[in-house]
Amino acid sequence: MTAKPVLSVLGPGLIPARAGIGLRAEHYDAVLQTRPAVGWLEVHSENYFGAGGKPLDYLERIRPHYPLSLHGVGLSVGSTDPLDHRHLAALKTLIRRFEPALVSEHLSWGSVGGRHFNDLLPLPYTEEALYHLVARVCQTQDVLGRQILIENPSSYLQYVESAMPEWEFLAELAQRSGCGVLLDVNNIYVSARNHGFDARAYLQAIPRPVVQEIHLAGFTVNRFDDGEILIDTHNRLVCPAVWTLYRQAVQRFGRIPTLIEWDTDLPELAVLVAEAERADAILEERHAQAA
Amino acid sequence: MLRLRELQLGFATAVFDDEQNGFDRHIRAAGLSGVRRLQVYRNNSLLSLTGALKAVYPVVCRLVGDEFFNYAAAQYIARHPSRSGDLHEFGEFFAAFLEAFAPATELVYLPDVARLEWAYHQIFHAARHSPLDLATLAQVPAQQQGELHFQLHPAARLLESAFPILRIWQVNQEDYTGDPTVDLTEGGIKLLALRHESLEIEFQVLEDGEFSLLCALAEGRAFATACEQALAAQPGFDLPACFSRHILQGAWVDFHL
Incomplete structure (x- = not known):
């Protein structure tokens, strides 16, 4: 099967309400050769910040065949260091070159004092942090000249200082900054298990219109003598409980472009495509209901 | 705060x-x-x-x-x-x-192997560059040629080691199937690492004169000075053949007087 030439129909500004997959270097050739029938592709923006070479070359060849989303992991939106304008300029260049339908970042920070941790570190959910995040997201959107989506991360701790739940913080951020929300259903599940909150309450608290993309992935359970913790490893199939939560999310938010993320212990492309088909089936059910 | x-x-x-x-x-x-x-x-x-x-x-x-x-x-x-x-x-x-x-x-060889891998990494992600304009270069009058300065391709690096780092690198590639032994006493090596238009990266082993010429030019020395240094490093080596080979394979992307 080959992908339909969706671009000519939709133009670069739209992403279909279907499932897509994360494009990783290991699958470049397989994607080019087999053109799997997934709705769209997402890449990590920073992987294409190089001046040239194979990553950009492959993306250029693959781009005409699929709508694209750029997903950032390194901007450190929530950091109290000055916003990295070199990073933003590189992102802007990439956006101009590849015309992605969606551009997203995380509700987290990853650097302080000039030191970068290459991780999505947790924020305290306070008024002060909200004020900071709103300013940073607005600044980012101003520089990029477009709306961005902010994704809820998996978290492994909660601060004593937090004065509101994450969902309230995220909903407020979207309302005050005008950003969209990339709702990672797996991250909601992981954090709900780690902190003992009700994942469905999270879904209910996010206003319907702000959600423009959903992420699905697999996690790992780390067990210790004094308990267990779920880690967002993106290294396996989406678990049954997350599929259930996804179904609920689709019930609430409607048919939202959904991404299958897989970053470590990458399987063959066909495994990702099969996961995307599964998500597509759930999106279709919703469509049938609505009809 | x-x-x-x-x-x-x-x-x-x-x-x-x-x-x-x-x-x-x-x-x-x-x-x-x-x-x-x-x-x-x-x-x-x-x-x-x-x-x-x-x-x-x-x-x-x-x-x-x-x-x-x-x-x-x-x-x-x-x-x-x-x-x-x-x-x-x-x-x-x-x-x-x-x-x-x-x-x-x-x-002892580990830092130089790391240098080679860093060069590879930089070359892998380096910018493309349009090739050198040979027609314009050919118009430079003979008496001015000694004053030419050349710009190395952004996807090229020169490396030198007292150890056989290329051999070490090659036998440690995932798809390498040959004899894995490395004789550390086989001596040092001078290398040009270059990414071609096809984006494939090649390591070329250079002789002393050739390496000296390329390094001098890459450091911004004028062509005449670079030639003197190269011939001092390896008297009698075929400089014109060597230079045109590197021009043709795209190691130099620009020049100025």
Whole structure:
């Protein structure tokens, strides 16, 4: 099967309400050769910040065949260091070159004092942090000249200082900054298990219109003598409980472009495509209901 | 200071410098302890940065083994943290770090292998460049040619080592199937690493004169000076043939008088 030439129909500004997959270097050739029938592709923006070479070359060849989303992991939106304008300029260049339908970042920070941790570190959910995040997201959107989506991360701790739940913080951020929300259903599940909150309450608290993309992935359970913790490893199939939560999310938010993320212990492309088909089936059910 | 800033600085210290700074008082005690929860972030960050380093230095990792590499990476990350959300720049000082890394002193060739891998990494992600304009170059009058300066391709690097680092690199490639032995006494090597238009990267072994010529030009010396240096390094070598070969294969992308 080959992908339909969706671009000519939709133009670069739209992403279909279907499932897509994360494009990783290991699958470049397989994607080019087999053109799997997934709705769209997402890449990590920073992987294409190089001046040239194979990553950009492959993306250029693959781009005409699929709508694209750029997903950032390194901007450190929530950091109290000055916003990295070199990073933003590189992102802007990439956006101009590849015309992605969606551009997203995380509700987290990853650097302080000039030191970068290459991780999505947790924020305290306070008024002060909200004020900071709103300013940073607005600044980012101003520089990029477009709306961005902010994704809820998996978290492994909660601060004593937090004065509101994450969902309230995220909903407020979207309302005050005008950003969209990339709702990672797996991250909601992981954090709900780690902190003992009700994942469905999270879904209910996010206003319907702000959600423009959903992420699905697999996690790992780390067990210790004094308990267990779920880690967002993106290294396996989406678990049954997350599929259930996804179904609920689709019930609430409607048919939202959904991404299958897989970053470590990458399987063959066909495994990702099969996961995307599964998500597509759930999106279709919703469509049938609505009809 | 903003409370958020204070919290982030404290978090960073607790996770990466000093577990005992009492930061866990900011963490809600629920099931797992605050210290344990911070450990998750320490592990995640260390794993991802070590992974990034391993992706740039796969041969160094193969030579020392995973356990040793992970240990060295942790020390490196503490001393030379990533300074950007763009990981392309991370790992720049690894060769110099290995040179001074006491547990690795017996592996005398290791820093140079790391230098080769860093060069490969830089070339891999380097910008494309349009080829040198041969027609315009041909119009430079003979009496001015000595004053020409040339610009090396952004996807080219010159490397020199007292050890057979190319052989070490080659036998440690994943798809290498030949004889894996390396004779460390076989001597040093001078190399040009060059990415072709096809984006394939090639290592070329250079003779003394050739290497001297290319280095001098890459350092910005005028053509006449570079030629003198090359001929001093290797009297009688075929300079014109050597130079035109490098012009034709695209090692030089621009020139000025």
